[in-house]
Amino acid sequence: MADNGPGHIGERLRDIRKRRRLTQHGLSEASGVSISWIRKLEQGEQQDTRLETARKLAAALGVSTTRLIAGRREDEADEATIERWEPVRHALTAPVSDRGADEAPTVEGTSAALTAALPLFSGDRFTDLRPVLPALLRDADALARLNPRGRHLRGRLLQLTGSLMVQTRQFDAAEKALDRAVEDAADRLDGAAIATTRCWLLLRRGQLAQARAVAEREADDVEPRLSRATPAELSAWGWLLLxxxxxxxxxxxxxxxxxxxxxxxxxAVAMGREFAPNGDFLRAFGPVTVALKRAENAMVAEEPDRVLSLAARIPAGGLRPTSNNRNRHLLDVARAHVMKRRHADAFGVLQGVWADAPEWLPNQHYARDILGDIIAKRRTMTREMQSMADALGVPL
Structure with a gap:
């Protein structure tokens, strides 16, 4: 079978390994992946594996991760999540019904409602957001049929909703929201911001080559002259590069x-500080954001010492904890502590994230894996560990 054939990852893994004249034992030593897991993949007992594991195997084989995971799809949300968010997904696709004049939404009223909902988006307050979002989407749809201001408002809401759907692993719904958001983009910077969220969706789905292609194409399109670039231009370009x-x-x-x-x-240097164009938290960019992503790259490369060194230099108050920046960074810090066998420190970091974002953390498979590694190294668990394991769905 060809390396990028339609079969499961194990078939491609076995084919490439044999072409490299590596035994399963040799590949295990080179990659750090257990030989039992390699056997399960190659024999088809496991049809997929985490992106982190695939990257280790691909690096040991000297191929791109994309070549090894061709056709892989990231796990979607569980049934309970799908059921909870059904009204929102329905509002994304249902036709807008005509309303009487007394019930017709206004741009001013809907804009105010969206502004009031922004802290729910940025704070990952899913329980509070679910009841208000369907009506907000319907109002924005109705307004978009009437005037350009309504279309711009709907575009912003659709991008926020798309980001939310990515966060909760409802990837098909996210793609639908972002496709619609592009149609309402007011200008190229709006389009770049939507493309940034789309790249995040592609990354979570393991579509690495496509994510890079989109990011590079859009970055070329909006690249500014640094000497006279506006903060909005720097944010759009910088995020696509990230x-x-x-x-x-x-x-x-x-x-x-x-x-x-x-x-x-x-x-980020040209920006000089953290700045969110038009107050949009999804576009917040600056030196701290780049520092967080530099640490993330170091964690992907499995350099825990570098992660912890970089983290120590990031200002504790430099960026408000949100799901798309500091909390994700803190998971890297926790993972670095695990790799250094500092399990108490790792759990302490997880506890901090859980306190700041109790509805966000259970949606992170990464957090689940980190906690699973911590538990595996302990003979007994504390009550706090048991509570978090229950919340994250970690088997005991």
Whole structure:
């Protein structure tokens, strides 16, 4: 079978391993992946594996991660999550019904409602957001049929909803929301912001080459002259470079990842501080954001000492904890502590994230894996560990 054939990852793994004249034992030693797991993959007992594990195997084989995981799809949300968010997904696709004049939404009223909902998005307050989002989507749809201001408002809401769907692993719904958001983009910077969220969706789905291609194409399109660039232009360009770097480092293209991160750093230096254009938390960008992503790249490359060194230099108050920046970084810090066998420190970091984002953490498979590693190294568990394991769905 060809290396990028339609079969499961184990068939491609076995084919490439044999072409490299490596035994399963040799591949295990080179990659750090257990020989039992390699056997389960090659024999088809396991049809898929985590992206982190695939990257280790691909690096040991000297191929891109994309080549090894062709056709892989990231796990979607569980049934309980799908059921909870059904009204939101329905509002994304259902036709808008005509309303009487007394019930017709206004741009001012809907804009105010969206502004009031922004802390629910940025704070990952899913329980509070679910009841209000369907009506907000319907109102925005109705307004978009009437005037350009309504379309711009709907585009922003659709991007926020798309990001939310990515966060809760409802990937098909996220793709639908982002496809619609593009149609309502007010300008190229709006389009770049939507592309940044789309790249995140592709990354979570393991579509690394596609994510990098989109990020690089869009970054070329919005690249500003640093000497006179606006904060909005720097944010749009910088975020696309960060997405390109994230895709490249996961695809074992370290030089490309480093170059993209260097350019993003240039944009952050020109920005001078953390700044969110038009108050949009999804576009917040600056030196701290780049530092967080540099640490993330180091964790993907399994350099725990570098992760902890970089983390120690990031200002504790430099960025408000949200799901798309500091909390994700803190999971890398926890993982680095696990790799250094500092399990108490790792659990302490997880506890902090859980306190800040109790509805966000259970949606992170990464957090589940970190806690699973901590538990595996302990003879007994504390009550706090048991509570978190229950919340994250970690088997005891």
């Amino acid at each position: 997405r390109a770097s994230a895709a490249a480092v996961r695809d074992n293209e370290s030089d490309i990842a480093t170059d993209a991160l260097r350019l993003a750093h240039s944009a």
